[in-house]
Amino acid sequence: MKTENGIQTVGLTGTAALTAIGLMMAAPAWAQDRQTIVHGADEEPATLDPAEVEPGEGGEAIIFQVYERLLSVGPDSPELLPALATTVPTIENGLISEDGLTFRFPLREGVTFHDGSPFTADDVKFSWDRVISLSLPGSGAEILSDRVVETRVIDDYTFEVEIAEPDASFLYSAVLPTTASIVSQEAVEANGGDADGEPNEFMAGNMVGTGPYTFVSWNRTENLTLEVNEGYWGTPANDNVRLEMGVDPDVRVLGLRAGEFDTIETDPSYIADFEGMDGVEIYSEGLLLEPLHIGFNMNVPEGALPEGDTIPEDFFADVRIRQAFNYAFNYDAFINGALAGFGEVNPHYVPIGVFGYDPEAPRYDTQDLAKAEELFRETGYWDSGFTATVIVESGSLFEIQALILKDSIEGLNPDLRINVLGVAEAVFDEALAQSPLNYAMWAKNGDPAADPIDYLQTYSHPDGEWGEVHGFRSGYGDPDAIADLIDAAAVELDRTARAGMISELQTLLYEDPMWLIGAQEGVVTAYRDRIEGMVIQPLWPRPSINFAILDKTN
Amino acid sequence: MQLRDYVIRRLILLPFLIIGVSIIVFSLTRIAGSPIGVYLSHEMSAAEVAQLEERFHLNDPLWTQYFYWVKGVFQGDFGWSGVASAAVADVFPAKLAATMELSLFSAFVAVVLGLWLGTFAGSRRNQWQDHVTRVVAVSGASLPLFWFGILLLIVFWANLGWFPVGRSDADIWASINHPTGFYIIDAILAGSLTALWDAIWHLILPALTLGFGAVAIITRMMRSALVEELQQDYVDAARAKGLPERLVLRRHARRNALVPTVTVIGLTLAFLMQGAIAAEIIFRWPGLGRWMASAVVRGDQATIMTYVLFTSVLFLLTNLIVDIIYAKLDPRVRLGD
Numbered sequence: 017m018k019t020e021n022g023i024q025t026v027g028l029t030g031t032a033a034l035t036a037i038g039l040m041m042a043a044p045a046w047a048q049d050r051q052t053i054v055h056g057a058d059e060e061p062a063t064l065d066p067a068e069v070e071p072g073e074g075g076e077a078i079i080f081q082v083y084e085r086l087l088s089v090g091p092d093s094p095e096l097l098p099a100l101a102t103t104v105p106t107i108e109n110g111l112i113s114e115d116g117l118t119f120r121f122p123l124r125e126g127v128t129f130h131d132g133s134p135f136t137a138d139d140v141k142f143s144w145d146r147v148i149s150l151s152l153p154g155s156g157a158e159i160l161s162d163r164v165v166e167t168r169v170i171d172d173y174t175f176e177v178e179i180a181e182p183d184a185s186f187l188y189s190a191v192l193p194t195t196a197s198i199v200s201q202e203a204v205e206a207n208g209g210d211a212d213g214e215p216n217e218f219m220a221g222n223m224v225g226t227g228p229y230t231f232v233s234w235n236r237t238e239n240l241t242l243e244v245n246e247g248y249w250g251t252p253a254n255d256n257v258r259l260e261m262g263v264d265p266d267v268r269v270l271g272l273r274a275g276e277f278d279t280i281e282t283d284p285s286y287i288a289d290f291e292g293m294d295g296v297e298i299y300s301e302g303l304l305l306e307p308l309h310i311g312f313n314m315n316v317p318e319g320a321l322p323e324g325d326t327i328p329e330d331f332f333a334d335v336r337i338r339q340a341f342n343y344a345f346n347y348d349a350f351i352n353g354a355l356a357g358f359g360e361v362n363p364h365y366v367p368i369g370v371f372g373y374d375p376e377a378p379r380y381d382t383q384d385l386a387k388a389e390e391l392f393r394e395t396g397y398w399d400s401g402f403t404a405t406v407i408v409e410s411g412s413l414f415e416i417q418a419l420i421l422k423d424s425i426e427g428l429n430p431d432l433r434i435n436v437l438g439v440a441e442a443v444f445d446e447a448l449a450q451s452p453l454n455y456a457m458w459a460k461n462g463d464p465a466a467d468p469i470d471y472l473q474t475y476s477h478p479d480g481e482w483g484e485v486h487g488f489r490s491g492y493g494d495p496d497a498i499a500d501l502i503d504a505a506a507v508e509l510d511r512t513a514r515a516g517m518i519s520e521l522q523t524l525l526y527e528d529p530m531w532l533i534g535a536q537e538g539v540v541t542a543y544r545d546r547i548e549g550m551v552i553q554p555l556w557p558r559p560s561i562n563f564a565i566l567d568k569t570n
Numbered sequence: 571m572q573l574r575d576y577v578i579r580r581l582i583l584l585p586f587l588i589i590g591v592s593i594i595v596f597s598l599t600r601i602a603g604s605p606i607g608v609y610l611s612h613e614m615s616a617a618e619v620a621q622l623e624e625r626f627h628l629n630d631p632l633w634t635q636y637f638y639w640v641k642g643v644f645q646g647d648f649g650w651s652g653v654a655s656a657a658v659a660d661v662f663p664a665k666l667a668a669t670m671e672l673s674l675f676s677a678f679v680a681v682v683l684g685l686w687l688g689t690f691a692g693s694r695r696n697q698w699q700d701h702v703t704r705v706v707a708v709s710g711a712s713l714p715l716f717w718f719g720i721l722l723l724i725v726f727w728a729n730l731g732w733f734p735v736g737r738s739d740a741d742i743w744a745s746i747n748h749p750t751g752f753y754i755i756d757a758i759l760a761g762s763l764t765a766l767w768d769a770i771w772h773l774i775l776p777a778l779t780l781g782f783g784a785v786a787i788i789t790r791m792m793r794s795a796l797v798e799e800l801q802q803d804y805v806d807a808a809r810a811k812g813l814p815e816r817l818v819l820r821r822h823a824r825r826n827a828l829v830p831t832v833t834v835i836g837l838t839l840a841f842l843m844q845g846a847i848a849a850e851i852i853f854r855w856p857g858l859g860r861w862m863a864s865a866v867v868r869g870d871q872a873t874i875m876t877y878v879l880f881t882s883v884l885f886l887l888t889n890l891i892v893d894i895i896y897a898k899l900d901p902r903v904r905l906g907d
Contacts, residue, residue, distance in 0.1 A: 052740075060864070062655050153618035154609060213621065220655060236654035236661050237864065238856040239740065258740060262864055264851050266720070267735070270728040276735070442607040442869025449610035449619065 050244055051568040052256045053547065056268040056280035057559070060237055060261045065219035066197035067147045070154045072306075072463045076194045076557035078259070081242060081564065082130075083197035083225035086121050086140065086175075087187060091551040091565060094371070094466065096187055100124055100135065100198055100226065101175075105187070107509070116182035116509055119191075123173040127249045129200035130223075130230045137175040141167045142201040144177070149212055156195035163190055182507040184514055185467035192466055194557060200224045228253040228564035237262055242563070253564035272296060272542055278568060279543040279550070281559045283413060284358040290542040297550070300540040303360055305367045305464040305554045308350075308417055309475075310406060310532040312338050313453050315487025320454040322405045324435060331404065331456055333491045338529050340391035342380040346424045350534045354416040358538030364522040365462070365475040367536055369554065371511075372468040372518030378526045385428055392432065401431030406457035407447055410438030414459040417534045421459075451485045461537075466555050468518050469506045476525055477502045483530075492528050546570065573897055580890050591882040592643075596636050599871050599878075604628070607869035609652055639875070649872025653864045658876050661861070666880075667751025668737060669857030672849065673842045675754075676777040680784035680842075681835060685828075687785065688792020692827070693819055695797055703789060710786025715845050719779040719852040726775060733775045736854045742768045776853040780845050784838045791834045795827035802826075829899050836892030840885060 061075030062068075066083060069075045086101040096104045101121040105111030111120045127135040144160055144167050151157045163183060168176040179186060190196060199219070204210065207218035223231040228250065229242040242257040263271065269286050271277040273293060290296050312332035321329065332338055351359040361381040366373050392398040406418045415438050422434040437455075439447070448458060465471055473480045478488040478495035480502075489495045498521070505517040539552045541559065548567040552560045604610075606622045614622075623629055627638050642649060648658035691703035726733045737743075738753060746760035754773075757765035799805065800823050808818045847859035854860075858877060865873035 060653060060655065062652065153622055154614050235664075235856065236651075236656050237665070237861050238737075241740070260736070260854065262860070263854055267723070267852065267854060270723055271735070274728045274731060276727075440869070441867050442603055445610050446604055446607040446869065449614060451616065 050254075050256050051570075052258050053278045053563055053566060053568050054276065055257065055259045055559075055561070055563070056263050056271050056277040057259045057261045058263075058265075058268075058281040061234075061240075063215070063220040064223050064231070064234070065216060066143070066194055066199060067150045067157070068152045068155050068215050068220060069194060071156045071159075071193065071195070072558070074261075077559060077561075078240060078242075079194045079197055079223065080557045081229045081257070081562070082223040082227045082231050083194070083199065084227045085192060085194075085196050085198065086123075087191050089192065089466070089553065089555045091553050091562065094369075094555055096192070098124075100127065100140070116184075116507075117179055119177050119179070119186065120170070121175045121177075123175060124249060125173050127226050128247065129203065129226055130245060131200055131203050133200050133202040135198070135200075135226055136172045137169040138172075139198055139201050140175040141169050142204070143198045144196065146199070146204070146210055147195055150210060150215075151213065152215055156193055159190050159193055159195055182509060184506060184509050185469045188466035189470050192555075198226065229257065251564075254567040255563070257563045269542075272544065275544060277544070278547050279559075279561060279566075280541065282541055284356040284538060284540050285354060285413075287356055287358065287540055287542065295545050296542050297545045297547075298540065298542050299550050299552060300358055300538060301552065302539045302554060303368050304537045304539055304558075304560075305369060305466075306461040306558075307362060307365065307367055307531075307536050308414065308459075308461050308534045310341075310417065310421060310457055310459045310534065311482065311486060312341070312491075312530060312532070313456050313458075313486045314491045315452045315485065316454065316456055317452050320452075321456060322435070322437065322454075324403055325405050325456065326401075326403045327456060329456075330490065331402070333487075334395055335491065335493065335528055336391045336395050337397070338491070338532075340388045340395075341421070341425070341532050342529050343384040343391065344388035344421075344424045344428055345380075345532055345534065346383045346420055347381065347535065348383065349423070350417060350420050354413060354420070355535060355537060358540045359535040360538070362533060362536040364525055365471045365531060365533070366468045366518060366522055367462075367471065370466070370468050370471070372505075372515050374515075374519035374522050377519060377522035380526070380529070383424065388428055392429070397432065398429060399431075401429070401433070403433040403435060404456050405435040405437050406459055407437045407439060407444060407455045408459040409441050409444040413537075414461065418457075418459045420534070421532070452487075453485055464554065464558070469502070472502045472518070472521060473506065476521070476530060486530065488530055491530065498524060498528075573894065576897075577890070577894065580893075584886060584890075587886055588879075588883055591886075592640065592879055593636070595875055595878045595882070596639060599875050600632065600635075602874075603869045603871070605871040607871070643879070648876040651861075651865070651870055651873045653868055653870040653873060654861065658872050662858075662876060662880075664751050665856065665858045665861050668855060669843070669846050669850070669859060671752045671754065672773065672776055672780065672855055672857060673839070673846055675773050676781035676784065676842050677835075677839055679777055680781040680788055680838060683781070684785045684788025685792055685831070687789040688827075688831070689796060689819070689824055691789065692793040692796030692800070695800075700793075703793070707786040707789045707793075710782040710784075711790070713782070715779060715783060716848045716852060718782060719776070719849055722775050722779055723852060734772055735775065737772055737856055738765075739768050739772075776849045776855055779852070780842055780849045783845065784841060787834060787838060787841075788831065792827060792831045795830050796823055799823040799827045825899075829896065832895055832899060833892060836888055836895075839888055843881060843884070 059074030061078055062073055063075050064078060066079050069079055084100050086099060087096050087104060088099040090097050098104055100123060102124050103111060103122055105119050123137055129135060147157050148161045151161060163179045164177055165180050166178045170176050203224035204219060208216055210216055221234060228245050228248045230245045232241040232243050234240045239261060240259045244253045244256055268280045268282060269289055272280050287298060290298055314330055314333040316329040318329055347361050360368055362368050364377060408415045408418045418436045422436055425432045425434050462475060475482050477483045478492055478499050492498055501517055501521055505514050508514040508517060539554060543550055546569050548569060549565050554560055556562055605626050609622055627635050646659055651658045651661060654661045687703050691700045694700050727735055742765050746756055746762050746765050748756045750756055753769035757769050805818060805823055808822050846857060847863055850857045850859035851863055861873060862877045
């Protein structure tokens with residue numbers, strides 16, 4: 017009897033052990049214990065609602081992890097990839113109509129939102145229509161509202177959009193940004209719905225997406241926690257994520273050193289602190305798509321310039337002045353000093369790494385004081401002198417750029433005076449939100465984009481966003497030629513022809529510069545060596561990290 | 571004047587003082603910038619800016635805007651914090667609890683240490699113990715708080731890894747409920763030793779940073795007052811009665827030396843609230859100070875006004891309490907004269 021019991025016990029134990037081993041072997045990879053990647057972030061999000069988020073703002077990076085869009089870009093190239101859509105539309109595959117006005121997206125089946133509701137074409141239509149109808153101040157709504165004529169649900173898994181005019185950049189400029197993220201219609205309607213022009217409080221502080229991470233909590237001004245979405249339709253993420261927010265830059269550096277943070281947001285000036293540090297790796301590859309620029313305003317209202325400025329309001333309408341500033345700037349000092357060598361000269365408003373960038377186009381790449389002097393003499397300012405103010409957010413990288421401009425110009429001739437007016441972020445933002453603008457110059461960086469037309473329309477078109485504010489029409493030698501070329505490139509669907517137009521524009525904008533671009537900042541960050549798979553893709557929202565592809569090891 | 575009458579008179583005056591403070595706070599913040607500054611960006615169209623101005627009543631006269639604000643305050647609506655992306659009233663209690671916990675812990679450390687060191691030094695005047703205490707006190711009073719904090723951070727966090735920063739370990743914090751918002755109290759209520767240890771462990775570096783300056787001030791004040799009292803005739807009389815030196819010190823001299831020191835302690839609390847801003851930034855402490863610093867930089871006026879209004883009222887009340895304690899400690903003090 018005893019023996020029988022013993023055999024039974026052994027049998028049962030063996031069966032249990034085998035079952036356990038079997039279960040362990042059968043368990044999916046995600047069943048392992050999750051670690052938490054701790055990221056030292058710079059900025060607190062202003063909102064988590066794709067319909068409210070401002071392009072370039074801190075919330076974009078979080079929305080990017082939790083929500084998905086119809087298309088995406090991978091870590092290694094700017095090539096468009098399917099995401100919630102199963103195919104990237106092209107004219108060749110018939111998903112873009114011959115006239116370039118209709119885009120059809122076959123959608124992924126079997127996807128569910130984090131609240132359990134199924135993803136269908138209705139959600140896509142709802143998400144895009146919502147952005148357009150809300151049109152919240154400061155949001156990226158215009159990327160859709162300026163283009164989209166109608167959105168249509170063909171069936172549960174086919175979505176179609178009609179745009180106003182052929183647009184070669186539509187997929188990059190309108191489908192890829194976080195504003196076009198797909199939200200759960202059920203979640204929005206269950207939590208107050210939408211009223212035109214009014215933000216939805218639930219959506220501003222919560223996220224219900226389809227992405228590899230689910231939203232857990234947001235302790236205001238402290239941290240935000242994301243958990244792996246175990247039911248993700250694609251390759252699941254490896255680790256949970258906690259973003260520690262608003263951490264002082266020096267404390268972030270110390271935190272990485274202490275091992276408390278796995279990844280941090282930092283700028284090139286801190287990188288020297290990490291060199292040779294145990295357990296810390298430095299990532300530096302590629303360039304950010306946010307050129308560091310100084311704007312020339314030729315549309316200053318009469319009498320509005322700061323006290324002490326002696327320049328006339330239309331000072332920068334003279335192309336020779338704008339060229340002289342570009343020749344005088346000490347690019348080497350900025351790149352090798354403030355950017356610690358992590359940056360490239362790129363004077364055109366078509367960043368390196370974006371389609372159409374032409375390395376052969378003429379450029380201001382070195383300081384040419386003789387040429388600057390010649391131009392200042394031609395204008396007469398060399399003898400009469402001038403004082404001009406550049407407004408900038410104090411304590412920022414942009415302030416250093418402005419100070420280098422001051423050194424460059426005043427070093428050339430002490431009678432040419434540049435005042436650097438450093439102000440708090442809020443004061444700077446308020447000053448820059450005015451139109452017309454009361455300052456002749458300001459320093460900041462451009463907003464990142466994936467398509468050259470986004471840059472050219474925003475920063476170079478005479479009737480574009482900055483063209484109107486700065487009065488580019490009074491500055492360009494032939495504003496209509498520039499406008500026509502940008503407009504033509506925007507609707508040109510033939511890539512070769514389009515590249516040719518963009519190259520031509522780079523030459524024109526070299527001869528008639530509207531900005532002084534100090535540098536295109538290099539991608540650089542530091543992280544703990546226990547993080548595997550670190551990649552920074554400048555086309556992803558800053559800090560340009562996709563946590564789902566990282567793996568934290570012990 | 572009777573103490574009770576004095577307190578009633580001060581309480582009657584309090585609302586008028588608060589109204590005065592609120593007008594000053596409102597005017598100063600409006601001078602500093604637009605209340606919609608935190609929301610503005612250059613991408614906004616004129617219509618979008620007008621939409622925001624409408625929402626914040628900026629087209630109304632200033633006094634009407636003031637009354638909108640006061641009305642909101644009375645209804646518990648302190649406005650929307652652009653920095654925290656939430657209603658100020660929703661975020662404020664948690665931040666206040668974090669700051670109060672840090673300030674009170676620092677104050678406790680500062681008062682206990684300061685009184686003990688002051689007594690220790692004062693009763694050993696011009697001996698080596700007195701000189702050592704003086705060095706400590708001078709260091710505490712002269713080292714800039716932010717520098718001392720960063721020094722502690724580099725040595726004890728980044729290099730040795732002995733102490734953490736922040737307010738808690740995220741997992742331990744999430745493991746208990748937080749009915750009061752005071753981590754130590756919540757840990758005790760939850761009966762979690764792990765959480766209690768975590769709370770204290772996180773408090774040590776910021777409290778030391780914040781309290782060091784206060785220790786110095788209290789120590790020096792206590793020492794000076796004690797030295798003065800020990801030279802009084804009543805001390806000689808007590809000694810002549812044959813009282814042991816320990817009792818002369820504790821029951822007679824130290825009690826009287828506390829009178830001027832209490833005033834300093836009251837002011838020290840104000841110092842701790844101000845110092846909390848730097849300490850919270852350095853140690854990633856999620857309190858009012860860190861929130862306020864971001865609000866100032868980003869022009870988040872709803873947060874700034876609430877914070878300044880709150881601290882003003884706090885100071886008015888603290889002063890009142892200090893006056894009452896002062897009168898209790900020294901019956902010779904005539905209130906209201």
